[in-house]
Amino acid sequence: MRLSKTELILLGVAVLLAAGGVIAPQWLVFLLTMALAKAMVVQGVVMQMRAGLVTFGQGLFFCVGGYAVGMSGHFLNITDLALLLLIGVGAAVLLAMLLGLLMTRYREIFFAMLSLAFSMILYGVLVKSSALGSTDGFNVKAWTLFGWTPASGQAPLALFIIIVACSGLLAVLLHRYSRSSAGMMCEAIRENEVRVEYLGQSPRWVLYMNYVAAAAVSALGGGFMALSAGHIDPEMAYWITSGEFVFIALLGGTAHVAAPFIAAILFAVVRTYAIELVPHSWQMILGFTLLAIIVFLPKGLWSLFTGQARRAKA
Amino acid sequence: MNCILETQGLCKEFGAVTAAKDVNVRIHKGEVVGVIGSNGAGKTTFINMVTGYLKPSRGEILFNGQSIIGRTPRAITRAGMARSFQVAQLFPQLSVLDNLLIAVSAAQSPFPSLLAPMRNASRIAQADAILAEFDISRWRDTQVTAVPQGVRKLIDIAMALIGDPQMLLLDEPTSGVSAEEKTALMDTVMRVVAQHQVTVLFVEHDMDVVRRYVSRILAFYSGEVLADGAPEAVLANARVQEFVTGGPNAHKRAAQ
Amino acid sequence: MNNSKKSMLKHPLAFAITAAGLALSLSASVQAAENGKFRIGVVTFLSGPAAGPFGEPSANAAKVLVEGLNKGQLPAPYDKIGINGAEIEVVIIDEAGGAAKQVEEFRNLVQRQKVDAVVGYISSGDCLAIAPVAEELGAMTVFYDCGTSQLFKEDKTPQYVFRTSLDAAVDNIGAARYLSKVRPDAQKVAGIQQNYAWGQDSWSDFTHSMEQLMPKAKVVESQMPKVFQGQYGAEISAISVKRPDIIHSSFWGGDMEALVLQANARGLLEDATAVLTCGESAIDRYKDQAPNGMIIGGRGPFGAFAPDNALNRWFKDQYQTAYKTAPTYPASKMAQAILGLKHAAENAKVEPGKIPAPLEIAKAFKGATFESVSGTVKMARADGHQAMQGIAYGEYQYDPASKKGGVQNVIAFSGECVTPPDGTTALDWIKAGFPGAQCN
């Protein structure tokens, strides 16, 4: 496979980031791991945003990914990280294939609300399941990788390197996807769905593929979240969690595959300091940031890098 | 059999409003048919029904001898009937080239590839070729929002033509274009269309434009086909003059 | 578009990397200074519905207590300044946002803020998630409120994790024991719980205890509305039509206050006796809207149930002066956790003024017996990591003259009476008929 310049840069950054993890303080390594896991879910949100759909329920697949990982460890005694993540993604894909049949009929606000409803139904089911710890959730078992068990204290760093590698790979794939026929067709649907139909293309089929792919990517994030935090609870499917993903997606913008990663990291850093410095009003800071982005940087932080902000104003 | 499109007893009601009433039309391969009629006469409704956007209340539509009732617009497009729109239906935030590339890609396969880039040499060549045919190559890399109205109409038609349809329905190709540009625009369209050997049906208000290109005219009034035949015969029809063209020289008076 | 913009366009990634790098280096450079103070991370709810009834009293208690400790104002045996002579510094963190976020914040506290101990956590989910991380990082951690029975079932060989609050099963065993003394002839029992782990577990513990202690009483209705619902009209009707003698509820916070208000206004609390396991936390707000005789608990000998000792008098006094209201049970529990920590740190046998290492504190904490605002606390369960205390229930009594609520008919049960022994889960112990329980 031949790599373009952008893809080489993306992989290069991943290598640098992984190397940086070795010297960075542990809390930062953990923060970055969580941020990257979230960024994967945000990628799922962004994929749909590019097709003109805003989901207030991506937490659904985040949660499914996380719970599939946690439950496979808990009930099936599977500890292999790769297998666990695969199960998580597989579960989300199955669910998305089912829900996608219905979801692709809806657009705009109805899509947003219905996605929210499904996510909240899962939340309700989990809260009801005392075998899964109800709202308390349960702890996820320690992972292994192809027979290797990380020594105590090494797991966070090892997981960080793995998630950075996966993120790098994912970034390349998503970059390709965004320029592929399917990816461009998503943008075309956002711009003018009727025309797409009249070009002989089924918008629903494209959106369906996109929905399932976005679910898979988000579930991967959920799986990583479960493994790194070591705990899962129904909060993952709560609509506030999904709202946060939309927030980060807007923060980064949809222009480049790197944007959600950067936005997620920035968000994590800003929030952790906001919580520490102004524990009573960090939500307000987030709110004003969001408004400022919508008003001044409608295409997200990424437009700072490309100068699109000025073009958009001109 | 060289009949490409046939409608039998086509009817469409929107509540109390009748938009099509017993429309029986046969279009033959290679014809260039003009559709005239005042606003609300049912011209666009006719195109919308034929292309699957609206479902007729009653009646039959045959394309190449096969019923296409209940088929989706995309299925009908794939079967070989393409259309353009009264208001150009483009992807405004994308460049002209990307608009065409999307059309090329859609024409190639109903299942778009997830990882292979859309922009490849062969697709770009195809898009460039059609841009050259319509003589709009210089807009190639401009975002659609920055392109003038007339060019947008051409892009709209170019996108419809990219799939090599057998039949092309043009819904008011000159609407929204200034009077001076109309003839030039239609000349371009008809030149390209002729090269592609497509059966054409187009809706037009300007009788001069209609007379100039068509071999046959369908006149619609209040959902019905008022007259169908050679241009001179239809335009001379008394009822057509009364209800559609508003007298033999009405369009000229209006222009003054 | 000018040229410089174009060159930016060519390398947006380069800029992105620079920006991200800048952000990271900035965040990495901010590190807590080692200042010789004993740093305690206090984690409790500062936002959301749990902030008012639990979070704020807890945070306030921490502030009052730490201020007093730093000035050496507390009565003996806590009259030493700060902890072991080192001044205490508190970092308060909001517990809202879910367990995953709390794990992240916990790591930040320990690794970035370099706190010497973390005291906190109301939510059981948070406690379950934090425990393994605390053990992994070797961070001294004291849970002050969460009540899940799962905690030391998951964390089987605890080293750094301690809990100075009681297992929630104790509340419900205590409630059943209290009922068996004051309402032995009750026949019909109904329950209303918030539909999440807390409510579900409480109801299960309570009904099983009732089966053992009052076998004649039957459960006639069980309602599980969504947490924070606020409106209980339908639930109250559903319970009313079953005409119960007893209504058990583990509601807390605004939900509990709303339930009492609505049920009382509709006469349900006149026909049936309510048993509220968290009822004490609103004792100052019920006024005449709760009927006299309503049974309330304080999740241990806390708040209105706390004994009258010098330590508690000092604490109540200081708290009352600072916040114009008496400390409720969450406040007492926070004070208890910090006192336990201080006790352990000062018994870790390091030089005065020095801060003992987490392992040293943990060794001294294990199995310790210390004095608290709630009386004597024994770390007697879960291999010396779980506090064992008695629990008390009483009846609400409103004094119209002073416009103050209080408790009457208080019955206290000793820790040995209501706490399952090590090696068995609460539910198994209840089902087996409380073997080995020593009741007064």
Next chain:
Amino acid sequence: MMSLFAVLIDGTIYASWLFLVAAGLTVIYGVMRILNMAHGSFYAIGAYAAASLVGWYFNNGVGPVWAGYLLMLGCALVAGLIVGLIIERGLLRFMYGRDEVLMVIITYALLLILEDTMKMIWGVNPYFAYQPYAEMGRSALAGLKVSNYDLMLVGISLVLGLGLWLWLERTHQGKVLRAVIHDREVAMAMGVNVRRMFTLVFVLGTMLGTLAGALTAPAISVVPGMGVEVIVLAFAVVVIGGMGSIEGAAVGALLVGLSRAAAVHYAPEFELFVIYGVMALVLAVRPQGLFGRVLARKI
């Protein structure tokens, strides 16, 4: 039999509360196409304003009981007026014409800001203003004890719903509004001052939200985060009924209220899903909601 009667009573009471909460949301969406996530915060502001003021009024025995009710309604309306005006004039009017979904996100930002603003003003301690609720006493309807205050809510809800409907259907202003709903451009061309209409409707919607909060406050304990809990519920009602429709909100509220009451009485374990279940079911059959209109795109 008894419980069936109770289901009807409980369902109706809950439905009238739901309608109060959802009315403002649907009015704003209907006219302005803004799905207002901050509506729950308006509800909370109304509740806080009423609870703090009414609590003070009764605790200090300032005046007669009936004046307390007026004070409760008055402060809710004033709070709604102020908050609505500030938000519409200060923020939203710069945002008109943007994408509907973007407007959702803008109001989400508002929600975040308002939540903390309320915390700054009222702190995190619960507010109690039970007197209006307790003073009214209770009635026994066929053996079921019902709070008179709740019955009053049903009445208020009916009056409000009818009033809104009459205003929209029978007055000149209502006609103008419907013209705006139908086609904004045409209405503007006909000389309707759409901007002023927007201000009017947004403030009205806000006041409906604060009123709902104020009316609920005496029956509950007013705590931080109460608005967030309410908003998803209101969304469900509005989506079921068809967004922007007053009749829809009323029918949606009744549907949700009755199904929930039935679940509480007959199958408490399903109570948690009832609302989303009804919503998913309605949407699967009628994507635009019960009273929603489908807008076909002109091409």
